[in-house]
Amino acid sequence: MLGAMRGTGARGGAARRLLSTLGVLTVAAIAVFGGDPVGVRDKLLGSVLPSPRPVAVSAFQPVNSGARAERTVLRSQPWWQQVARFSSGERASTLAFGIAADTIQWRARWSCAGGRLVGRLAGRKAPLIAASCPDSGVALATSSGRMRLLLSAGGAWRLAVDQQVDVPLVEPPPAALSAPGTRIVAAGALQRIDQFAAGRVSVYRLASGRYVMRFADFYVTPNVDLEIRLSPLRSPRSTRQYLGAPSAYVAPLDITAGSLNFQLPPNVDPTAYHSVVIWCPLITSAYAEAPLSPLR
Amino acid sequence: MSASGSASTSSAADARAPRTGCRIPIVWPDRRDPRLRLSAVIIALQILGQVGLGFKVSIAQILVSIGVAAAIDGAITWRRERVLAWPASALLTGNSVAFILRASGTRHGDWWSLHGVQYFILAVILSLASKHLIRIRGRHVFNPSNVGLLWTLLVIGPARVFPQYLWWGPLETPLILALIVILAGAGWVLGSVRRVTTALCFLAAFWALVGAFAAAGQSFIAIWHSGPVSGLAYWKDICLSPEIFVFVFFMMSDPRTAPSKRGEQLAYGAGTAALAAILLLPQPTEFGVKVAILASLTVTTALRRLAGAFSWHAELGAPGRGADRSPWSRGTDGSALLHRALLALREPAILAALLITIAAPTDTIALRGDRQIIYIERGLTGTRNPQ
Numbered sequence A: 001m002l003g004a005m006r007g008t009g010a011r012g013g014a015a016r017r018l019l020s021t022l023g024v025l026t027v028a029a030i031a032v033f034g035g036d037p038v039g040v041r042d043k044l045l046g047s048v049l050p051s052p053r054p055v056a057v058s059a060f061q062p063v064n065s066g067a068r069a070e071r072t073v074l075r076s077q078p079w080w081q082q083v084a085r086f087s088s089g090e091r092a093s094t095l096a097f098g099i100a101a102d103t104i105q106w107r108a109r110w111s112c113a114g115g116r117l118v119g120r121l122a123g124r125k126a127p128l129i130a131a132s133c134p135d136s137g138v139a140l141a142t143s144s145g146r147m148r149l150l151l152s153a154g155g156a157w158r159l160a161v162d163q164q165v166d167v168p169l170v171e172p173p174p175a176a177l178s179a180p181g182t183r184i185v186a187a188g189a190l191q192r193i194d195q196f197a198a199g200r201v202s203v204y205r206l207a208s209g210r211y212v213m214r215f216a217d218f219y220v221t222p223n224v225d226l227e228i229r230l231s232p233l234r235s236p237r238s239t240r241q242y243l244g245a246p247s248a249y250v251a252p253l254d255i256t257a258g259s260l261n262f263q264l265p266p267n268v269d270p271t272a273y274h275s276v277v278i279w280c281p282l283i284t285s286a287y288a289e290a291p292l293s294p295l296r
Numbered sequence B: 001m002s003a004s005g006s007a008s009t010s011s012a013a014d015a016r017a018p019r020t021g022c023r024i025p026i027v028w029p030d031r032r033d034p035r036l037r038l039s040a041v042i043i044a045l046q047i048l049g050q051v052g053l054g055f056k057v058s059i060a061q062i063l064v065s066i067g068v069a070a071a072i073d074g075a076i077t078w079r080r081e082r083v084l085a086w087p088a089s090a091l092l093t094g095n096s097v098a099f100i101l102r103a104s105g106t107r108h109g110d111w112w113s114l115h116g117v118q119y120f121i122l123a124v125i126l127s128l129a130s131k132h133l134i135r136i137r138g139r140h141v142f143n144p145s146n147v148g149l150l151w152t153l154l155v156i157g158p159a160r161v162f163p164q165y166l167w168w169g170p171l172e173t174p175l176i177l178a179l180i181v182i183l184a185g186a187g188w189v190l191g192s193v194r195r196v197t198t199a200l201c202f203l204a205a206f207w208a209l210v211g212a213f214a215a216a217g218q219s220f221i222a223i224w225h226s227g228p229v230s231g232l233a234y235w236k237d238i239c240l241s242p243e244i245f246v247f248v249f250f251m252m253s254d255p256r257t258a259p260s261k262r263g264e265q266l267a268y269g270a271g272t273a274a275l276a277a278i279l280l281l282p283q284p285t286e287f288g289v290k291v292a293i294l295a296s297l298t299v300t301t302a303l304r305r306l307a308g309a310f311s312w313h314a315e316l317g318a319p320g321r322g323a324d325r326s327p328w329s330r331g332t333d334g335s336a337l338l339h340r341a342l343l344a345l346r347e348p349a350i351l352a353a354l355l356i357t358i359a360a361p362t363d364t365i366a367l368r369g370d371r372q373i374i375y376i377e378r379g380l381t382g383t384r385n386p387q
Helices: A010-034 A037-045 A239-243 B034-051 B059-081 B088-100 B117-133 B144-156 B173-193 B196-215 B232-239 B242-251 B262-280 B286-316 B334-346 B348-369 B371-377
Strands: A079-088 A092-099 A105-112 A116-121 A129-132 A135-141 A145-153 A157-165 A183-189 A197-205 A211-220 A226-231 A248-253 A257-263 A275-280 A285-291 B101-103 B161-163
Touching: A010 A037, A010 B144, A010 B348, A079 A092, A092 A157, A105 A116, A105 A129, A116 A135, A129 A135, A145 A157, A197 A285, A211 A248, A239 A285, A248 A257, B034 B088, B034 B173, B034 B242, B059 B088, B059 B117, B088 B101, B088 B117, B088 B144, B088 B242, B101 B117, B101 B144, B117 B144, B117 B348, B144 B161, B144 B286, B144 B348, B161 B286, B173 B196, B173 B242, B196 B232, B196 B242, B196 B262, B242 B286, B262 B286, B262 B348, B286 B334, B286 B348, B286 B371, B334 B348
Parallel strands: none
Antiparallel strands: A079 A157, A092 A145, A105 A135, A105 A157, A116 A129, A116 A145, A183 A197, A183 A285, A197 A211, A211 A257, A226 A248, A226 A275, A275 A285, B101 B161
């Protein structure tokens, strides 16, 4: 007992002193560890935060190509980023492309018109693609780095390579948003309904009369198959309330973090609605909403 | 929470009946023991939490906490006194740990989940270790569950554990029932332990200080709230949280660690409130706010005991530790008194208590820069709700 180290004999006293010293040292260690100095607790026990990674600056530009991209610990629902597109009528080709190191997986979507299509990654025995044409399909792989796909074909073929990443996509505002005649017609801040969300939503009317919606610095709890919808309600506070009024589909929300631009369908007039809702049809849940305030 | 104490001390004398043969003396609980009342209140709240308030704690986690606490305390009591005593205090400690501690990832309604049960066991062990090992002049220094919870939260960290939310839900039937249980329980328990002044003093000072912070624009973020909690909501969500009432009425009022004299109760209540307010002021997260409140009690309970221990040593010297042989320890001037007081640090329990007293606020303040908590509370960690 730390509070009563009075041994009856010399041996007992020494043992008690040793135990007491160990006890005090344990308290000191706990006291220091609890302060998480230089992140030692997280290093030993682990952190829920992933390591910072550069954001993607384009859905059509590989993640690592943007040397000056900001770094973030935020992660999106995994999404497919375009890496390369190939098409040829030649019988044999060597296709070269790069897959980012942090890619979850990559895919080759192919189609061919005739003969036989065989694709083999350099250094691999098993073919990635082997098909009798006409046919189409998707081949998946998880390796990363510089890839060489040796392709032999009996006829015309097409091949699209995409990599699946989970970093946020930070798209710049398209040039049309700063063109003369474009104006912001409504804006609002995202807030949670069933799940967490943050960021700002702005609706632009282009000079052409079309509408564009921009999500800036946005994040929503990731899930697959999310949708952006417009609701006539001012600020639905529950899934039930949201379902009480008919809403309009705007676009799929494959990426759940970053800054994104969406062109509205031509038949949707956002000025007739009062809020943007992130909807998950998979689990019938209104994730978040942004009440739209008209701007003149 | 409150009314902690050695399981058998209050009634061990009753057990010292003449032993006959191999009969093992058993000490049963006293019906008037306030710890039984408090246990009844906490159990009622646990039931409400399970059926109506969505507490993210499983029945298995609660039972393991209580069982481990009872087993440890029962074993210690048996070793010391050779009696089987009803471990009222340990049961309360285990129940209190399970009432406040949450293991991240536990889902409400998953009643038999043992997910993260090791953190509950750790909290119980730390609680009982503080109670049985850190004793000054025969009395424990800290409220056991308070110190166990605080260090589990600080050492294990926000990625794995968190305290029960300040916000228990909308003001509907389950919450109204919980508030009735808390307030009625407070009247039932505080009256018997005579710590009403402590509780009222804390609440008055705490409400005023947090109100001033709210008026000055202070805010915190919480996973259950979109955007920062500020203004009136800042005051309301902290000061009127059932969690605060449970802390004040049932943890702070522990007669083993809270003073009994009226004047001391005033100072103790107001001092704890002031310290809680100072520690929570820089906290940007709900996690930090709750740890700050727990840390304030750790510090004030320890300061009370340490002040007594240091003044005792200053006046009488450290018997048997060579104080009288030191030339500086003789006399009654300031340096001699200080020297004798510092000799108290040669007592391991005093040194350990002092380390905890210094580290509790230091480590709590360090939480304000913890990026991980901020991401968790903002819901930015990817899983639907990491807590």
